[in-house]
Amino acid sequence: MASRCSICEIDPDSGFCHGVMRAVNKAEEFLSGGGRLYSLGAMVHNTEEIERLASKGLATIDIEGMKGLVTGSTVLIRAHGEPPATYSLARSLDITIIDCTCPVVLKLQRDIAAAFKRVSLSGGSVVIFGKRDHAEVNGLVGQTGGKAVVIENLSEIDQLDFSHHIELFSQTTRDPGEYEALKTACLERTADITIHDTICVQVRNRHKKLADFAAGHDVILFVSGRDSSNGKVLFELCLKHNPRSYWVDAPDSVQDVWLVGAASVGITGATSTPRWQLEAVAAIASDPSRSVI
Numbered sequence: 376m377a378s379r380c381s382i383c384e385i386d387p388d389s390g391f392c393h394g395v396m397r398a399v400n401k402a403e404e405f406l407s408g409g410g411r412l413y414s415l416g417a418m419v420h421n422t423e424e425i426e427r428l429a430s431k432g433l434a435t436i437d438i439e440g441m442k443g444l445v446t447g448s449t450v451l452i453r454a455h456g457e458p459p460a461t462y463s464l465a466r467s468l469d470i471t472i473i474d475c476t477c478p479v480v481l482k483l484q485r486d487i488a489a490a491f492k493r494v495s496l497s498g499g500s501v502v503i504f505g506k507r508d509h510a511e512v513n514g515l516v517g518q519t520g521g522k523a524v525v526i527e528n529l530s531e532i533d534q535l536d537f538s539h540h541i542e543l544f545s546q547t548t549r550d551p552g553e554y555e556a557l558k559t560a561c562l563e564r565t566a567d568i569t570i571h572d573t574i575c576v577q578v579r580n581r582h583k584k585l586a587d588f589a590a591g592h593d594v595i596l597f598v599s600g601r602d603s604s605n606g607k608v609l610f611e612l613c614l615k616h617n618p619r620s621y622w623v624d625a626p627d628s629v630q631d632v633w634l635v636g637a638a639s640v641g642i643t644g645a646t647s648t649p650r651w652q653l654e655a656v657a658a659i660a661s662d663p664s665r666s667v668i
């Protein structure tokens with residue numbers, strides 16, 4: 376009988392990004408005082424981590440839920456950020472905000488607001504390369520009063536108005552290669568464009584290193600909640616460099632058949648995957664009592 380694998384390595388660059396780590400730490404700090412805390416939207420796209428925080432007193436609500444809170448309640452704004460309308464609503468309801476918007480996202484929001492002021496004078500447009508209705512994108516579009524144009528992929532490029540000036544931004548977690556392709560295609564159509572490099576540095580560096588990590592192992596176990604858009608992008612990257620890449624949405628979903636004949640298994644995940652979950656998957660994948668054949 377072969378043991379599950381000879382070598383299991385957790386990707387040293389995986390685990391929460393700084394923005395998510397900061398938000399989780401702030402939530403835990405507040406909850407340690409025994410108070411009730413409401414998160415506007417899931418703090419991380421990871422069911423087990425949400426359940427862990429819920430057991431400490433964190434409740435996840437949506438904007439309608441926020442309208443039903445009693446005066447003086449405390450609401451956490453997650454790393455993705457929110458549009459200005461959310462802050463106005465909180466003020467009108469006398470709700471206390473713990474603002475965990477990632478500083479990188481906050482800067483992007485401010486840059487988009489400033490760009491919108493500029494293009495409004497010239498009849499131009501702010502374009503955001505991002506996923507429609509993603510929380511971060513909603514927060515970004517909110518800086519323009521809903522006027523920014525969201526483009527999800529290169530095939531939508533002809534929806535853009537190239538007859539006036541464009542200021543182009545990207546959601547922080549988009550695929551750097553896809554953004555490069557979009558930038559090139561825009562420059563083929565106009566010179567009247569300002570391109571902003573707004574993919575998070577942590578995400579950009581991660582892409583480069585993850586490709587090598589995926590190629591360097593027989594099998595990749597990619598740990599992430601199914602709702603994570605960053606997870607989808609990074610998993611595709613793993614698949615591109617290692618066809619034996621498998622999505623693991625909970626540690627007990629690792630299947631023996633995936634590991635047959637694998638001498639080395641790499642364990643990695645999205646920016647919303649906590650380190651403890653990667654360790655749990657590593658323990659299962661390297662458990663010598665569980666054989667693969």
Ligand code: SF4
Pocket residue numbers: 392393394395454455477478479480547548575576577578646
């Ligand atoms: S991926 Fe980057 S921008 Fe997004 S929350 Fe994490 S650190 Fe912030």
